[in-house]
Amino acid sequence: MTTAAATPQLTADLRAPIDWKLPVVYAVLGVLTLFGFGLFGGAAGRHTVFSFSTGRDFFSVPDLTVSSWPTAVGAGIVLVMMAAAAAWLATRREKPGVWFPVVYGLLFLFAFLTWAGADTGRIPVTPLLAGALALSVPLIFGAMCGLVGERSGIINIAIEGQLLAGAFLAAVVASALRNPYAGLVAAPIAGALVAVLLTFFAIRYWVDQIIIGVVLNVLVVGLTNFLFSTVLTANPETWNARQSLPTVPIPLLADIPVIGPVFFNQTILVYLMYAAVAVIHVLLFHSRWGLRTRAIGEHPKAADTVGIRVNRSRVVNTLIAGGIAGLGGAFFTIGSGLAFGKEMSAGQGYIALAAMILGKWSPMGAVAAALLFGFARNLGNTLSTMGTPVPSDLLLMLPYIVTIFAVAGFVGRVRPPAAAGKPYGAQ
Amino acid sequence: GEAPEDSAAGDGGGDNSDYKACIVSDQGGWDDKSFNESAKAGLDMAVEELGIDHATAESSADADFGPNVDNMVSQGCNITLGVGFLLEGAIHDAAEANTDLHFGLVDATFTDDDSNTVELDNGKPIIFNTAEAAYLAGYLAAGMSESGTVATFGGIQIPSVTIFMDGFVDGVAKYNEDNGDEEVKVLGWDKEAQSGSFSGDFENQSQGQALTEQFISQDADIIMPVAGPVGLGAASAASADGDTSIVWVDQDGYESTEYGDIILTTVQKEIATAVKDTIAQDVEGNFSSEPYVGTLENGGVDLAPYHDFEDEVPEELDAKVQELKEQIISGDIVVESPSTP
Amino acid sequence: MKLELSGITKRFGSFTANDSIDLVVTPGEIHALLGENGAGKSTLMNVLYGLYAPEEGEILIDGRAVRFSGPGDAVAAGIGMVHQHFMLVPVFTVAESVALGYEPTRGAGMMDLAEARRKVEEISARFGFSIDPDAVIEDLPVGAQQRVEIIKALSRDAEVLILDEPTAVLTPQETDELIGIMRQLKERGTSIVFITHKLREVKAIADEITVIRRGRVVGQAAPESTESELAGLMVGREVHLTTDKEAPEPGDATFSVENLTVVGGGESVLLDDVSFSVRRGEVLAIAGVDGNGQSELAEAILGLVAPRTGRIVLDGRDLGERSVKERLRAGIGFVPEDRSTDGVIAGFAIRENMILDLYDAEPYAKGLSMRPAVVRTEGEKKVEEFDIRLSSIDHPISTLSGGNQQKVVLARELGRPLRLLVASQPTRGVDVGSIEFVHRRIIAERDAGTPCVIVSTELDEVYNLADRIAVMYKGRLVGIVPPDTPRDVLGLMMAGVPEDEALARVESGEDATEISAAEEA
Amino acid sequence: MSESSAAPGSGASAEVIGAGETSGTGDPSTGGRQPARRHEARPGVLRDILSGSWLVSLLSIAVGLLAGAVLIAASNESVQETLGYFFARPADFFVTAWHVVTEAYIALFRGAIFDWQATSFVRAVRPFTESLVAATPLILAGLGIALGFRSGLFNIGGQGQVILGAILAGFLGYWLTLPAGLHLVVAVLGGIAGGALWGGIAGALKARTGANEVIVTIMLNSIAGYLIAYLLKQQWFTQSGSANPQSRDVDATASLFPLLPDPFRLNAGFLIAVAATVLVWWLLERSTLGFEFRAVGENPHAARTAGISVGRVTFLVMALAGALAGLAGASQVLGTEDKLTIGIAGSLGFDAITVALLGRSRPLGTFLAGLLFGAFKAGGYTMQAQTGTPIDIILVVQSVIVLLIAAPPLVRGLFRLPAPAGKEAR
């Protein structure tokens, strides 16, 4: 075949316009740090204590005490310099690697905490992280559920309902059998039952998947509220006595300072979450199931032409996903040692959906987004208990604002699986 | 199973079945482990003891208050009680429109458009000066704290919540004053600035759990959640920690929750008794629109027994608490709060 | 393996797409299936491939009746198919695409990608393809995608290979290569069902020809039959393969594009410094293989994509910052290449589709308010004028056949005074009868003095309409040539060879294709 | 696959409209695309009636109520008792269950339409007006959601938009001092502006950055919730002496005037809902703007090619949807509640989604669906107060109805009704 000469290099004025968005954000935050937290932050002469120990650690890590003012100023200077570097790269139409925003973000956070914690109290780093992880657990399970569904072409808005159903059934079964592990078995069943309805209407009757999802959420709220106020409250000792999954520290790992207590002194449910994420990540990109799942989510007809049963696979995947979300729901009750309460999932299913999109439909991305959300939320908690002057309502808004910025500023137009939400039926 | 014999309906104590007492909840619902539940318990007691007819309605949104109260009126309820300040408007309107019926309002007073308290001939406010009991709880907590840090947080910042927190903070301050060398810190509420930690609602237990974990990590070892069921999250976190105890509120948490072993005491608000008494008075034809104010003096608020902590509370501390209680009853000490009804 | 279809009938609702069709494919035979758009060729093959279950009839392999409950069964029986619309997942790599459905695994369900790659390389080597197994499908040119499809079929040891309109997306030279591959396959004993409506190709390669019209077999023909015999069979009447037209009477060049450059995501250059002008009363046809920047050119003219540099000038005014709406108002008529996504709104009534880009202009609207009565009467007039076959103008346009939908688009775009007509693939998916009509309307528009830019990947259409032919390759204009330029030269230019070189190479016989040669003979 | 569902970008939202509406998109049994050959079967009036979509709606409602009945019976203690000796005396079970269920539903009816047991005529007819009161905000917010659906936008942000509408309408209602009439107009406009602001943020972000509107609106809901909680703690905002998180009462000059004398609560908000329904109908069906909205909703690619600015439409639709939801908030605070509280919006924003779905995103349909759900709500109060049936039943009934209505073939299958002949034009 004949091939013409390669296209010549683009001349300078044809190149993409310089993208100033990120450098501007960096610069604004850097200046804020330098002046707001540093120079005029009123932290002169004070100290900030970062504590890492939880009192029960095997190795105890000493508290880190820093002089608030110089630290914040120093961090501010570094951040401003980083912003300048980003700007310089932008003029060359280059972007720094992923490490850049990560380092920048951590440094900014450090400066912020140094300022916020100046003499008001200790910054308990380990509980801050542990709490963030705890708040992320249902989000991560939920996001995994959404991801498996959408990767196979089924949009699942019913995560919220699946979490709630999981929380409910886990609590009831654990309570009735006096065994938290029984709840762990029941929870995925509840999630999968909701998924049965989802797939029944979506695949059998081609009802719009978003509609079914929204309606299923209402249905689960209605049912659980109803059962709660009739059956559960009539006889709470039998049906709604709290059962708690014990924490199972993993030997050695749990003794690692800071991260040990955060990650490895958890209930089996949290370990299941690690496993779920790892397994989904590996399977989705390296297994036969993953290849087929991605195929039916992107181009079901192509999958059909190579003999893959599209709708059957979709059903199976959505049911598995429902089970995963159900497990996430169990975290609200047996995972946290709480009895069931009305509408316990409190909108976390929708946040999980957001985390999945924010993570661009990849397991690791979704986990990162869920952790970001959990962290923002727990940061609000920490600041409020430390007695920061910012009103608690405004702190509670924090994670939602962060999410909007993330979706609008850094994710923008993302590409969902091409066939998500579209029913498939070869005549 | 066996089929029961047909039996005539009607059991219980007296027979006042032509009298109907009705009650409307706010969004918390009847199982809020808090004032709705207590108020309902009061109604149930009245039904049991007096053999009256009754009706209940749970509200799930603000828009439900009006119609719910109105439904009670159409049913011809002799007395209709609303639980919570949110029902003030609905009860107030109904009372003005139906002067022949009686009404009650738990935890709030009737107010005019400019928020000035007004009296209605057929409406009885049932309110509580919880700060008095919370004061004792604060003193006790300060005395019991080993870390020298105690904490409190609320569900939503409303007077009936912050009044607990005010009393608690003052109690701790009193302890510090009495024991010159002590410097027990209270986290979560700044009485001066009237600002502090709130979970944001009365439902989200995980949020209560997360907040409590933060307090624990700040060294607090006694925590008073004033947040209805959100307190269960706090209790769960405290129980997981093992070294932290809880001061419960409203009904004695030793009995109403599963966390008896970590509940140091409860700042009790005898809503049930007050509701029952109000109904009983009305049944007897002794309705009075004079506000009922629960105090330490009339037993409307109180500190619950220490239960499992009985042995741990030092005798001197308990004696001091009792002494303070006497002083408050006698008026030697006045517990002040911007939220005092 | 001998394949027989007997009495296959397939209905969609009340519509019979295949009506008792018989077909026999003997081993090692290239069997051409000929028929106009919508004749039912793809449907028949989808039945054969197990995608559709026929209402009647049976499939026999080596004389034994078989039942396919899905494509998996067909593949297992040795049937492979390259679909008219490729069945490739755009985000997969070549190796993944080939492996899909028949994944080599390393136990525990984990993919053995190395094995998948090896397989691709092995088959590529066998047929002299050079396909990188790790290339991502959506980055590949269509020609390469087609080869991936062929590899897919061959990797499953297909004994019968169905190729559904494989040449629609290829240059004449690439078509020639494909024909070479088909011969190679045939020599190895593979039978091929070859679907097309290009008579020239059929004559060049087929051993046996079956012609289908309106779902029925209307005849068998030998490769020796003449083109007009075949065309007559296909359409059922005598057809004019060319449109009669007067010589052009070009006026001033009122439309020009200067140094237009369009850059896509990832800084890929989609249009590279394109300049040309069109005179009043002239048709400039833009030829090229799909995906070489023609779509972007048309879209840039309408303002759907923003050029990085360059000017578009109509009637002396730079269209520069103007919005799509302003350009439409300035008199640009635009027929998009993909009717169903860009041209019509499936759920809208026919009358609404008739005014899709005029909804807020007089006389259809007054201020914010639309005037339904005017919309209806004007619409009905156009239905008359453009001979659109419908039962009610109020029905959704999705109830119309493709050809009639295209007529609605044309009625809308040609039904007002134009200063420029830009039509992409104006007859894609339209039957032969309607093609004649569409072409006549375009020529009429030209004769009325409108400069016309017609984008087409069908060389027949290009020759039929063009007063000048511009050839595009990789976003660049390779050259603008007169309408009597030989097909092979155009073919080479479509692969990026400059005009002079192409002429020289064709003249020396070096790159003359077999098909053209056959035609000349 | 049918053409519209194959069109890229038509996506989920485009089908929100299609689902159940035309059998072509939603109904696999007809094989997706069908040629326009109608009435090939013998046309018959009976057949038309049996296959009509209104019959499907009626049957869906019936099944929904039946599902509710099962729950009511199952949760009733007397019924549970009879179940204990079911085999000994099964009739008891049925009699009791029937009794309990009819009692609940009669109470529902009496609370929603007409109370024949009431003491006075006024009290007897009041329930119907109460249904209209409950329906008013549902209709308004539902219209907003429907507008989004028709334009291909999935607006979950009704809740936040209602809250913002209430905040602004309420604040202007008690903070300003203006003559009657004018004050009302200003406050209502404030409600519109508040909702439009909140919807507009999501629309602008979607148009400019492609941010997924589902996520942004969910986040904005939560933010609005915390915002009103915050504001209600600020004295300058509440303008009241009370420390309770509630505002001063709205001035009489800004109240939505009552349509009937006292015990009735029906107010001018209902007229606004009627007017909004007509306006949205005109907007969608008769205006150039609506043409743009629908075009973008059905096929954004074709709309763009036709010169419609998709970004502008996205912003406008979200702002208008927000404005309608804001009106719902205004009708609450100026009409029925008279003051701002944290829970002023209740779960209106979410109920509105089901209302719009049930109304199939048509203005009239949404209006009727709003009336139905309003009646459920009003009747639910009475049912709860008189028979002690938990009001959560209503949620179950509503969701079952919406699910069934979205799947007509299922309903037809359940009742063995014939499928409709051919495809109906819109």
Ligand SMILES: Nc1ncnc2c1ncn2[C@@H]1O[C@H](COP(=O)(O)OP(=O)(O)OP(=O)(O)O)[C@@H](O)[C@H]1O
């Ligand atoms: N899934 C379907 N549902 C309804 N009608 C269909 C379906 N598939 C095809 N048809 C109709 O059946 C007829 C035959 O279509 P088919 O795709 O087999 O034609 P073809 O001969 O392959 O045409 P082309 O040359 O355009 O590919 C057409 O009228 C088409 O509209």
Ligand SMILES: Nc1ncnc2c1ncn2[C@@H]1O[C@H](COP(=O)(O)OP(=O)(O)OP(=O)(O)O)[C@@H](O)[C@H]1O
């Ligand atoms: N991965 C591949 N394997 C085999 N052949 C390839 C591959 N990629 C490209 N080719 C072939 O190499 C030649 C040049 O390809 P190139 O990648 O330059 O085209 P392209 O830029 O993608 O072109 P287009 O504009 O048509 O998309 C073409 O003939 C193409 O078919």
Ligand SMILES: [Mg+2]
């Ligand atoms: Mg075909």
Ligand SMILES: [Mg+2]
């Ligand atoms: Mg193209």
